[in-house]
Amino acid sequence: MFRPPFEILMMSDLSVRKRLEQAEERLSPYAARSVASRGREISEEPCPLRTAFQRDRDRLIFSNAFRRLKHKTQVFIAPLGDHYVTRLTHTLEVSQIARTISRSLNLNEDLTEAIALGHDLGHTPFGHVGEQVLNELLPGGFRHYEQSLRVVDCIENNGSGLNLTWEVRDGILNHSKGDLEILENGWNNVATLEGQVVKMADLVAYINHDVEDSIRAGIISQSDLPVSTVKVLGHSNSNRINTLVTNIVGFSQDNLDSGSKDRMVIGMNETVRRAANELREFLFSRVYNAGLEAAEVSRAREAITLLYHYFIDNPGKLPAEYKINAENRQRQVVDYIAGMTDHYAILTAGKL
Numbered sequence: 001m002f003r004p005p006f007e008i009l010m011m012s013d014l015s016v017r018k019r020l021e022q023a024e025e026r027l028s029p030y031a032a033r034s035v036a037s038r039g040r041e042i043s044e045e046p047c048p049l050r051t052a053f054q055r056d057r058d059r060l061i062f063s064n065a066f067r068r069l070k071h072k073t074q075v076f077i078a079p080l081g082d083h084y085v086t087r088l089t090h091t092l093e094v095s096q097i098a099r100t101i102s103r104s105l106n107l108n109e110d111l112t113e114a115i116a117l118g119h120d121l122g123h124t125p126f127g128h129v130g131e132q133v134l135n136e137l138l139p140g141g142f143r144h145y146e147q148s149l150r151v152v153d154c155i156e157n158n159g160s161g162l163n164l165t166w167e168v169r170d171g172i173l174n175h176s177k178g179d180l181e182i183l184e185n186g187w188n189n190v191a192t193l194e195g196q197v198v199k200m201a202d203l204v205a206y207i208n209h210d211v212e213d214s215i216r217a218g219i220i221s222q223s224d225l226p227v228s229t230v231k232v233l234g235h236s237n238s239n240r241i242n243t244l245v246t247n248i249v250g251f252s253q254d255n256l257d258s259g260s261k262d263r264m265v266i267g268m269n270e271t272v273r274r275a276a277n278e279l280r281e282f283l284f285s286r287v288y289n290a291g292l293e294a295a296e297v298s299r300a301r302e303a304i305t306l307l308y309h310y311f312i313d314n315p316g317k318l319p320a321e322y323k324i325n326a327e328n329r330q331r332q333v334v335d336y337i338a339g340m341t342d343h344y345a346i347l348t349a350g351k352l
Helices: 005-011 016-026 052-061 064-071 087-104 109-118 127-137 144-155 166-173 193-216 227-233 237-258 270-288 294-313 329-339 342-351
Strands: none
Touching: 052 109, 052 166, 064 087, 064 144, 064 342, 087 109, 087 193, 087 237, 109 166, 109 193, 127 294, 127 329, 144 166, 144 329, 166 193, 193 237, 193 270, 227 237, 227 270, 237 270, 294 329, 294 342
């Protein structure tokens, strides 16, 4: 009797997924393995074609929140130029850098990619300005990495969430560096090496593309960059990324080869770490804290404040999915505003 190929696949002794899981056994002994995952909150039948981490990656790519990243600001508020970095292009850069590092270290590239694709889903419109305003308005504060986890747990899929594996969720929640210097105590609070890779790749991506965007915007020039940083990392964007990634791979491989439990960390040597920290501090002082146009910042703050108070007073205007898993009205409103793109937030505030 004729059977379609998919049915034949299901009847075979070794499914595609099982072959992929067996291939993971050739990874580094320190790599995460999908068969050893701590699982999902709601148990599911395994996919015949994909490992658990590959399935998570696909769910993230096809999510509404991922699509909205294309119209969310990275640093500059609703920029008009075509070449400025958005949250989507930033996320893709982080994914590419993280996958290169993971592949070089023989770690689980699928887990790395899934964490990278989901790490910024909770970012607000208007970049860090939006995050600051919501942090001031929401009782208990607002942090984008916690919001990213809320997005995948209880906002996406009409409030049902994406039901991701524990390892992906841990990497998303713990990717942020906050005010810590690179590799300072508390930096590597991620459960998997793949999560540590994404945390490092996030840094490599943003300190480089934010330099390029700041030069494009006329806030700084190439000659403003600290001389010591340029000397160590290189003169161009590609030079800096190559230096950082190559150093991370070499330093981390030495750590893994040592076999010492307390050295199982993704890092970089002291010379490169110092230069990367110096470049990061330069960006904070010249761009993030002082370089943005005061008028643009003011308009962004005004728009988000207006939206917040309007929806607090008019909860019936909130979409239904934001009312399902939020403990109070303030949380519902913040979930809705945090999910907006820059353009939608401007349009909605303008109508009000």
